[in-house]
Amino acid sequence: MDTGTHIVMGIALGGLAMADPAVAGSAITTTAVIAGTIIGSQAPDIDTVLKLRDNAVYIRHHRGVTHSIPAVLLWPILISGALWLIFPEANLLHLWLWTFLAVFLHVFVDIFNSYGTQALRPISNKWVALGVINTFDPIIFGAHLLALMCWAFGAHPVWTMAILYSVLFFYYVARFAVQHAVKKAVQHTIPGTTHIIVAPTMRFFQWRIAADTATHHYVGRAYGRSINIYDKFMKKPLPDSNLFQAAMKDKNLAAFVSFSPLYRWEITKYDAIYEVRLIDLRYRSNDYYPFVAVAHLDEKCKILNSYTGWIFSEDKLRKKLDFSHN
Incomplete structure (x- = not known):
């Protein structure tokens, strides 16, 4: 997801943390935990600085090591440890738990983008990309903003965030259902497909399409189940020169x-x-x-x-x- 969405997700998770008596019962722990969820929701994207070096390094490593299994375990230790030095009276265990959840949630939601992550490293270097949510999804971002505004105007944070996450769960299910329907429509429109990529856009019913058959590449867009093919390229084997x-x-x-x-x-x-x-x-x-x-x-x-x-x-x-x- 984009930086803005990760920020509002971190704040919302801090609101949900009020369900934890150890957090809600201590103002210092509350402050530390909210700081931990916000920082934890951003930490894996520190590899964005690789772009300052060059695009090749950035493309190879962005959402790689910093989103891996060891990193998901290490980030919460570093962040909660640093915050505990600032807030020594905070409950360290619960600070670590909520920071861990923030880091895990960051990597988890990135899996649903087209870009994906290498979240299974070091077990596998394969890119895990489900391609159902755009990098910036206005519905997800807007729903978080609405929930945070309700909290700011006095709504109970736990119930507000619980409703938010319940709504988003069904939204993700709907996105998978639409993507599945689009893939079926592509198979019907282009017989003999061997590889189909259906990528989301910011609009719910519009999807980018790239597909292969044994002889051609196809590129188009889906509007609901209506498939429009814009380009068709003859497949050529890579030159052995x-x-x-x-x-x-x-x-x-x-x-x-x-x-x-x-x-x-x-x-x-x-x-x-x-x-x-x-x-x-x-x-x-x-x-x-x-x-x-x-x-x-x-x-x-x-x-x-x-x-x-x-x-x-x-x-x-x-x-x-x-x-x-x-």
Whole structure:
């Protein structure tokens, strides 16, 4: 989820913590626990700083180690320990328990996005992504804001947050039901599908679609059970050439492949320079595919420059690569 949603989730969890007599019975413990749930709901995303280094490192490691099983166990110890030094009269055990729940909830809800997490590390490095909730979901965020406003105006925090979580439980169930119906509709529209990705948008009944058959890639959108296919690409096997193999060893293209489950490739020659481009098919926007990996190589298969990330125009891509096709 986005940062704003994680913040309101942390505050709401702090309200639910009032159900714990050890928390509700001590003003100091209450303050410490609310601080713990807010910080704990943000801590796993500390790896966002990797973006300052470069996109390849960020793509490979964001929601990786910091969302793993050891991290989920370690974050609450570090956070509750630090808060206990500030609030030594707080109940340390209950501070740790609610902080742990905040960290766990952060990683758990991230699993429902299309991006997903490596939540099973070190058991498995597989990305767990259920793809039923958009990174920013206005209904989830709005429901939290409404609950927090009710609390601020005097509503009982425990009952308010209990109602909030009950409503959101049924909302998640509804999202799974709609996603399942969309997948069935895609199978009916595109016979012979071998791989279907149905990704959420901010609108409840609108979903992004990317699908494979034995011979083609399909990209489209679903509006309820109505499937609109926008693009159809012939599937091509990856080239077994020195040029392509050299490009795939580049850190930017390697990071892209580790993250993208469905992409197509292009090789274009500009004078003495070859461009190898990988295009993620999941994120079509306004007739453009913004998530790409690009490498430029010379005739000796030497990497001249490369880039991976979100680019919404060719001009910006050329600036990133410091290379002009003209």
